[in-house]
Amino acid sequence: MTKAPVRVTVTGAAGQIGYSLLFRIASGEMLGKDQPVILQLLEITPSLPALKGVVMELEDCAFPLLAGVVQTDDPNIAFKDTNYALLVGARPRSKGMERKDLLEANGAIFTVQGRALNDVAARDVKVLVVGNPANTNALIAMNSAPDLPRQNFTAMLRLDHNRALSQLATRTGKAVTEIEKMIVWGNHSPTMYPDIRFCSVAGQNAVGLVNDEAWYRDTYIPTVGKRGAAIIEARGLSSAASAANAAIDHMRDWALGTNGKWVTMGVCSDGSYGIPEGIIYGMPVTCAGGKWELVKGLEIDAFSREKMDATLQELTEERDGVKHLLGK
């Protein structure tokens, strides 16, 4: 029997990431090859003609699972009854900027969109914030939607998680599929902390296998943390296809489950691991039955505490910088 269509909102749909994302969602890569979708696409008014062109291309794919497309510049239309909301639309940084430099430019977008989600989205909507600075924008959206459960709001650290897997696979000469229990703690920024202490690679403990603390601390951690900037430097544009891929991974795992596998999501802290309640922080989670659950009880050593506190400090500063947008 055919499933009923679900509604998927993508903001900034005519942008770079949108162009890599929409076709994969419509082909069933995000929610499964048996799940029809209605795409509800939000853009700013001047970009509606470009969005029209993207929608013409979607039509030309004749995707069997694409049950409808809405194009709009009105958040209340884009988020109406939506089940999945991918908040991509925001300005990307250019060379020399840090992601937090975007706070002023992008923060306001997420109050408007959080309110619209609060007013018109499905009550179990799954929200993924991709637009930078992703953690703090997710915080703004979550605080602007007081009627929705906080666990509905997440920020994208999956690109960092995937980068961490790929760098470790290269170093150890193993496949990414052989790595388990990767974690990237904290902010989607160079302060993030890719933690391999619990990782196994092809059944062996990653720390033992790497056996080079200096490489881990001085090369691996900064390479993962600064990968976004390295791509901007090389491409002249911020990452797009890999970001769209990470968004698909994040939503697919949340919706369809991880079978016990750990993945990193930016989620609202419940106070675990010394991260104050209410901060959106990269954490290890498993997903089942459409819900994410924090991996609890991990030991935090002195080095990890220092790294986790440094990225927390940055998030607290970002939060303080947008206090006026948090409604408190």
Ligand code: NAD
């Ligand atoms: P882009 O400039 O190509 O596209 C952004 C689109 O958003 C544009 O079409 C723009 O018109 C639209 N937009 C702007 N304001 C909007 C609003 N209020 N409502 C709806 N649409 C709006 O940028 P991109 O390369 O697609 O990147 C989008 C965002 O994603 C940037 O902030 C970028 O930094 C971020 N990003 C995050 C990650 C991550 O890992 N979290 C990775 C890559 C990029």
Ligand code: LMR
């Ligand atoms: C990335 O990590 O590639 C994105 O967040 C883009 C950026 O500004 O680094």
